[in-house]
Amino acid sequence: MQSNRKGQIRTANFGDVAKIAEIHVQCWKETYANILNQEILDQLDAQEKLILWQAITRSLDHQLLVYIEDQKIKGFIDGFLNPENNVAEIRAFYLLQEIQKQGIGREMFQCFYDYVVQKRYQFIRLEVFNKNPSRFFYEKIGAELIGEAELPEFGEGITELIYQWEI
Structure with a gap:
Protein backbone atom coordinates (compact mmCIF):
# COMPACT_ATOMS: atom_id res chain seq x y z
CA MET A 1 0.00 0.00 0.00
CA GLN A 2 1.24 3.47 -0.84
CA SER A 3 -0.06 6.78 0.48
CA ASP A 16 -14.34 -2.91 -4.20
CA VAL A 17 -15.80 -4.38 -7.39
CA ALA A 18 -19.12 -2.49 -7.45
CA LYS A 19 -17.35 0.88 -7.24
CA ILE A 20 -14.72 -0.21 -9.79
CA ALA A 21 -17.50 -1.18 -12.23
CA GLU A 22 -19.23 2.17 -11.65
CA ILE A 23 -16.01 4.13 -12.22
CA HIS A 24 -15.26 2.07 -15.34
CA VAL A 25 -18.57 3.08 -16.93
CA GLN A 26 -18.42 6.69 -15.70
CA CYS A 27 -14.89 7.19 -17.04
CA TRP A 28 -15.82 5.77 -20.45
CA LYS A 29 -18.76 8.16 -20.65
CA GLU A 30 -16.64 11.13 -19.57
CA THR A 31 -13.58 10.35 -21.67
CA TYR A 32 -15.24 9.19 -24.87
CA ALA A 33 -18.29 11.50 -24.99
CA ASN A 34 -17.02 13.34 -28.07
CA ILE A 35 -14.90 10.51 -29.42
CA LEU A 36 -17.11 7.41 -29.75
CA ASN A 37 -20.63 7.03 -31.10
CA GLN A 38 -23.19 7.80 -28.39
CA GLU A 39 -24.84 4.41 -29.06
CA ILE A 40 -21.74 2.67 -27.75
CA LEU A 41 -21.70 4.77 -24.59
CA ASP A 42 -25.43 4.29 -24.01
CA GLN A 43 -24.95 0.51 -24.01
CA LEU A 44 -22.42 0.57 -21.18
CA ASP A 45 -23.79 -1.16 -18.11
CA ALA A 46 -22.21 -1.14 -14.66
CA GLN A 47 -23.91 -4.46 -13.85
CA GLU A 48 -22.13 -6.15 -16.77
CA LYS A 49 -18.85 -4.59 -15.71
CA LEU A 50 -19.49 -5.84 -12.17
CA ILE A 51 -19.35 -9.43 -13.41
CA LEU A 52 -16.08 -8.70 -15.23
CA TRP A 53 -14.47 -7.10 -12.17
CA GLN A 54 -15.63 -9.89 -9.87
CA ALA A 55 -13.78 -12.37 -12.09
CA ILE A 56 -10.67 -10.19 -12.31
CA THR A 57 -10.57 -9.68 -8.55
CA ARG A 58 -10.48 -13.46 -8.08
CA SER A 59 -7.81 -13.96 -10.75
CA LEU A 60 -4.19 -14.58 -9.83
CA ASP A 61 -3.14 -13.32 -13.28
CA HIS A 62 -4.11 -9.71 -12.56
CA GLN A 63 -2.74 -6.93 -10.40
CA LEU A 64 -5.65 -4.60 -9.60
CA LEU A 65 -4.92 -1.45 -7.62
CA VAL A 66 -7.37 1.19 -6.41
CA TYR A 67 -6.89 4.80 -5.39
CA ILE A 68 -8.87 5.82 -2.31
CA GLU A 69 -9.46 9.39 -1.20
CA ASP A 70 -11.90 10.49 1.50
CA GLN A 71 -12.72 6.79 2.04
CA LYS A 72 -13.98 6.49 -1.57
CA ILE A 73 -12.48 4.68 -4.54
CA LYS A 74 -11.77 7.29 -7.21
CA GLY A 75 -9.58 5.37 -9.64
CA PHE A 76 -8.03 2.04 -10.50
CA ILE A 77 -5.42 0.32 -12.64
CA ASP A 78 -5.62 -3.30 -13.75
CA GLY A 79 -2.80 -5.26 -15.31
CA PHE A 80 -2.87 -8.77 -16.76
CA LEU A 81 0.36 -10.58 -16.01
CA ASN A 82 1.23 -12.85 -18.91
CA PRO A 83 4.10 -15.18 -18.00
CA GLU A 84 4.15 -16.72 -21.49
CA ASN A 85 5.52 -13.59 -23.13
CA ASN A 86 6.87 -11.83 -20.02
CA VAL A 87 4.56 -8.85 -20.63
CA ALA A 88 2.35 -7.09 -18.12
CA GLU A 89 -0.60 -5.65 -20.04
CA ILE A 90 -2.46 -2.71 -18.53
CA ARG A 91 -6.05 -3.56 -19.41
CA ALA A 92 -7.76 -0.68 -17.60
CA PHE A 93 -6.50 2.57 -16.09
CA TYR A 94 -9.21 5.00 -15.02
CA LEU A 95 -9.34 8.01 -12.73
CA LEU A 96 -12.39 10.16 -12.13
CA GLN A 97 -12.00 13.58 -13.77
CA GLU A 98 -11.99 15.28 -10.37
CA ILE A 99 -8.63 13.69 -9.47
CA GLN A 100 -6.88 13.85 -12.84
CA LYS A 101 -3.83 16.06 -13.42
CA GLN A 102 -2.78 15.87 -9.75
CA GLY A 103 0.00 13.29 -10.03
CA ILE A 104 -2.23 10.43 -8.87
CA GLY A 105 -2.09 8.61 -12.20
CA ARG A 106 1.69 8.81 -12.16
CA GLU A 107 1.74 7.37 -8.61
CA MET A 108 -0.62 4.56 -9.57
CA PHE A 109 1.47 3.70 -12.61
CA GLN A 110 4.61 3.72 -10.45
CA CYS A 111 3.01 1.26 -7.99
CA PHE A 112 2.08 -1.03 -10.87
CA TYR A 113 5.54 -0.62 -12.42
CA ASP A 114 7.24 -1.49 -9.12
CA TYR A 115 5.10 -4.62 -8.80
CA VAL A 116 5.96 -5.69 -12.35
CA VAL A 117 9.69 -5.15 -11.71
CA PHE A 137 0.18 11.14 -20.39
CA TYR A 138 1.53 7.69 -21.31
CA GLU A 139 4.07 9.27 -23.64
CA LYS A 140 5.07 11.73 -20.92
CA ILE A 141 5.83 8.88 -18.50
CA GLY A 142 8.02 7.09 -21.00
CA ALA A 143 5.79 4.87 -23.13
CA GLU A 144 6.97 4.14 -26.65
CA LEU A 145 4.44 3.74 -29.46
CA ILE A 146 5.04 0.28 -30.97
CA GLY A 147 1.93 -0.32 -33.08
CA GLU A 148 -1.50 0.73 -34.26
CA ALA A 149 -4.62 -1.21 -35.23
CA GLU A 150 -7.83 -0.19 -37.01
CA LEU A 151 -11.04 -0.36 -34.96
CA PRO A 152 -13.91 0.26 -37.41
CA GLU A 153 -16.48 -1.02 -34.89
CA PHE A 154 -15.83 2.08 -32.77
CA GLY A 155 -16.33 4.62 -35.54
CA GLU A 156 -14.52 6.31 -38.37
CA GLY A 157 -10.99 7.43 -37.62
CA ILE A 158 -10.72 5.45 -34.38
CA THR A 159 -7.59 3.36 -34.05
CA GLU A 160 -5.94 1.60 -31.18
CA LEU A 161 -2.43 2.71 -30.29
CA ILE A 162 -0.15 0.18 -28.64
CA TYR A 163 2.36 1.57 -26.17
CA GLN A 164 5.17 -0.20 -24.37
CA TRP A 165 7.58 0.44 -21.53
CA GLU A 166 10.75 -1.63 -21.40
CA ILE A 167 11.80 -2.49 -17.88
Missing part, protein backbone atom coordinates in the same frame (compact mmCIF):
# COMPACT_ATOMS: atom_id res chain seq x y z
CA ASN A 4 0.16 10.25 -0.96
CA ARG A 5 -0.85 13.46 0.79
CA LYS A 6 -4.53 13.04 -0.11
CA GLY A 7 -5.24 9.36 -0.47
CA GLN A 8 -3.83 5.87 -0.71
CA ILE A 9 -3.20 3.21 -3.32
CA ARG A 10 -3.82 -0.40 -2.37
CA THR A 11 -4.60 -3.78 -3.88
CA ALA A 12 -8.29 -4.10 -4.69
CA ASN A 13 -10.46 -6.63 -2.90
CA PHE A 14 -13.80 -8.23 -3.68
CA GLY A 15 -15.64 -5.53 -1.74
CA GLN A 118 9.44 -7.26 -8.55
CA LYS A 119 7.82 -10.06 -10.58
CA ARG A 120 10.64 -9.78 -13.15
CA TYR A 121 8.57 -8.92 -16.20
CA GLN A 122 10.39 -7.31 -19.13
CA PHE A 123 7.67 -5.10 -20.61
CA ILE A 124 4.48 -3.26 -19.80
CA ARG A 125 2.02 -2.73 -22.65
CA LEU A 126 -1.10 -0.67 -22.94
CA GLU A 127 -3.63 -0.08 -25.71
CA VAL A 128 -5.50 3.21 -26.01
CA PHE A 129 -7.78 4.88 -28.54
CA ASN A 130 -5.89 7.35 -30.72
CA LYS A 131 -8.30 10.16 -29.80
CA ASN A 132 -8.01 9.57 -26.05
CA PRO A 133 -6.01 12.47 -24.59
CA SER A 134 -4.55 10.10 -21.98
CA ARG A 135 -2.17 8.87 -24.66
CA PHE A 136 -0.10 12.01 -24.08
